[in-house]
Amino acid sequence: MKKLILTLFLGLFSANIGLGQTAKEATAADVSSLDAIMKSIYDVISGDAAKQRDWDRFRSLFASDARLIPVRKDPQNGSFAPHAYTPEEYIQRATPMMSKDGFFERESARRVEQYGHIAHVFSTYESRHALGDKTPFARGINSFQLFFDGKRWWVVTIYWDAETPDNPIPEKYLRSEK
Numbered sequence: 001m002k003k004l005i006l007t008l009f010l011g012l013f014s015a016n017i018g019l020g021q022t023a024k025e026a027t028a029a030d031v032s033s034l035d036a037i038m039k040s041i042y043d044v045i046s047g048d049a050a051k052q053r054d055w056d057r058f059r060s061l062f063a064s065d066a067r068l069i070p071v072r073k074d075p076q077n078g079s080f081a082p083h084a085y086t087p088e089e090y091i092q093r094a095t096p097m098m099s100k101d102g103f104f105e106r107e108s109a110r111r112v113e114q115y116g117h118i119a120h121v122f123s124t125y126e127s128r129h130a131l132g133d134k135t136p137f138a139r140g141i142n143s144f145q146l147f148f149d150g151k152r153w154w155v156v157t158i159y160w161d162a163e164t165p166d167n168p169i170p171e172k173y174l175r176s177e178k
Helices: 002-017 034-045 055-060 087-100
Strands: 062-073 080-082 104-115 118-128 138-148 153-162
Touching (some): 034 104
Antiparallel strands (some): 118 138
């Protein structure tokens, strides 16, 4: 019995050590609620082309081993598949595009399921190159899996699919659920 308790304690202790991606602490304003972490994610990636993103802030929102997973179409055969990236790999891939073109992503609707320490958020997004653009150049759904450790929220996964003519966003995801 003592071995079992010790094993459980060590497992929980080691899991807590590895939560953050960076030495920078997240601010309470960024992670104290579901609304806060969702606002922070969209805020930290958005900005004009000349704006340097605060990638340390971005990293501080993610649990260790977190993944960002877009669904991509293979140009060779037309099939779709998920492609998983760590937050670091996302930063490396996104920085050149965000430096060249402005990128503003905002949430237009949200649906939340929550149980205990976990939450799933279906977040409909719109992407624009400039804040004043009337029409988004892309829309889709970000599927967030989030973890609450008793003090703050962590992003575990962001899994998304972009809207296409063959895959329009269903009407029910264009408005937030009350």
